[in-house]
Amino acid sequence: MNRALLIAGPTASGKSAVALKLAKCFGATIVNADSMQVYRDLRVLTARPSGTEEREAAHRLYGEIDGAENFSVGLWLARARAILAETRGDAPLIFVGGTGLYFRALTQGLSDVPSVPEAVRANVRAEAEGVAAPSLHARLAERDPLTAARLSPSDRQRVLRALEVLAATGRPLAEFQGGPAAPALAAGKWAGLFLAPERAVLDARIEARFAAMLGEGALDEVAALMRRGLDPALPVMRAHGAPQLMAHLRGQLSLKAAAELAVRDTRRYAKRQFTWARHQMPDFAWVAPEAAEAAGARALS
DSSP states (O other): OOSEEEEEOSTTSSHHHHHHHHHHHHTOEEEEOOTTTTBSSOTTTTTOOOHHHHHHSOEESSSOBOTTSOOOHHHHHHHHHHHHHHTTTSSOEEEEOSOHHHHHHHHHOOOOOOOOOHHHHHHHHHHHTTOOHHHHHHHHHHHOHHHHTTSOTTOHHHHHHHHHHHHHHSSOHHHHOSSOOOOSSOTTSEEEEEEOOOHHHHHHHHHHHHHHHHHTTHHHHHHHHHHTTOOTTSGGGGSTTHHHHHHHHTTSSOHHHHHHHHHHHHHHHHHHHHHHHHHHOTTEEEEOHHHHHHHHHHHHO
16 A cells, blocks of 8 residues: 555646545545645635535644744645654555645655744844845845845745845855755655646636635635734735735725736646646656546555
């Protein structure tokens, strides 16, 4: 039996439904591998499994992290390793999500970047308050040109991360990004599926799902998140659809325009997920969503 089944795919491809059916059949635990579904603030907008679905099978790493935390791939991997250790020899695990970097870290390892003390992170964030991303990038280039050369001047989150590591260690982030540590799941211990729907079908599903999210309270979720006054650079503030709905709540966009922009950006993200999978996930078998349950069952049998 494979130690784990990994189910990846673009947003709205039906990954969670396949994972739940397989988990109920094999008594497996479902582990979230989506960087937005880890946060508790946006259940509807991130299409997190419902409370009913979570009661039908064991779920881990869903809604466990507060939106005020900058939850990185390294932190996710540490929790995934702990779950693997807890369940060794028991029923299989099903890792499911759309964050390709999580799957790569799980199966190929991750560079050993040190953790940043919260006080250091808060100080760096305070100094960056109100400073445009290109200006932060220029600041990084003065102190750490090697890492700055690898980052886009518009990538505020990664630039801040590099500044935090530099402040905490006195060393460039690039120095820590050498060879990866041993993977949590070794080759031969897992099987991977990438759900690949037809693009026209996926585009329609993305539009329909966002309309359903609005009907289920996504706007109220975003309003509650705005009231928290969190740092706009935090990952949760950039969940798909959140920036557009925030603009609507600030009176900058009509709801119709916000929804159209959110759908457009989500479709573009889905396209990038396909591209990532082609180049970064060579050991995943591509399957049509309607064939995924049978393929997963074969992998777990």
